[in-house]
Amino acid sequence: AQSVTQLGSHVSVSEGALVLLRCNYSSSVPPYLFWYVQYPNQGLQLLLKYTSAATLVKGINGFEAEFKKSETSFHLTKPSAHMSDAAEYFCAVITNAGGTSYGKLTFGQGTILTVHP
Amino acid sequence: GAVVSQHPSRVICKSGTSVKIECRSLDFQATTMFWYRQFPKQSLMLMATSNEGSKATYEQGVEKDKFLINHASLTLSTLTVTSAHPEDSSFYICSDLPAGYYNEQFFGPGTRLTVL
Numbered sequence: 001a002q003s004v005t006q007l008g009s010h011v012s013v014s015e016g017a018l019v020l021l022r023c024n025y026s027s028s029v030p031p032y033l034f035w036y037v038q039y040p041n042q043g044l045q046l047l048l049k050y051t052s053a054a055t056l057v058k059g060i061n062g063f064e065a066e067f068k069k070s071e072t073s074f075h076l077t078k079p080s081a082h083m084s085d086a087a088e089y090f091c092a093v094i095t096n097a098g099g100t101s102y103g104k105l106t107f108g109q110g111t112i113l114t115v116h117p
Numbered sequence: 118g119a120v121v122s123q124h125p126s127r128v129i130c131k132s133g134t135s136v137k138i139e140c141r142s143l144d145f146q147a148t149t150m151f152w153y154r155q156f157p158k159q160s161l162m163l164m165a166t167s168n169e170g171s172k173a174t175y176e177q178g179v180e181k182d183k184f185l186i187n188h189a190s191l192t193l194s195t196l197t198v199t200s201a202h203p204e205d206s207s208f209y210i211c212s213d214l215p216a217g218y219y220n221e222q223f224f225g226p227g228t229r230l231t232v233l
Binding site for chain 2: 032034036041042043044045046049051094103107108109
């Protein structure tokens, strides 16, 4: 079964510093991977997704992630953090739904990003 | 992308009452919608998959008689928490999977349920 592990439940950076949020996946088949952002008391917004095309994926708000098969990783980065980036971030993988035409999402534990002045 | 709404955004109820949460896909038809539950400081856990015109598929450990799901149209799925108890207090989020979007779900804004 596919799964994802996010290393670090909390990450704190200074405004303008590099953001690096870690995600490792476990999958016996080529995975579809996603990063979502959640602001307090809100739903999830898709930042970016990897669907076996380019290994470097660019998303919204200046975020990008690189799929590394050899490391089974899909880390999320942003060169320069903004205060508005403070939120919780979830890595997710599509799980085979067994005979259906769609996949189900399995989420990592989440990483809370704090940005301080 | 698709826009998904949820109603209500917040509900407080007494223990033993039933609460209905609506999830609407506003600009796409969605034969498949998903219901998630998120406890404080935790990740999202899939509760069930809602299929238009057929019975929902529940994840292991989720009581189908307690969490009733109805997906009577291509744009509306409802989750009813029956005989709610304080331990059902949580953030409930739905998502839809529009036709042609095999692998991208669009999430609603969530419903905060507090059972007193």
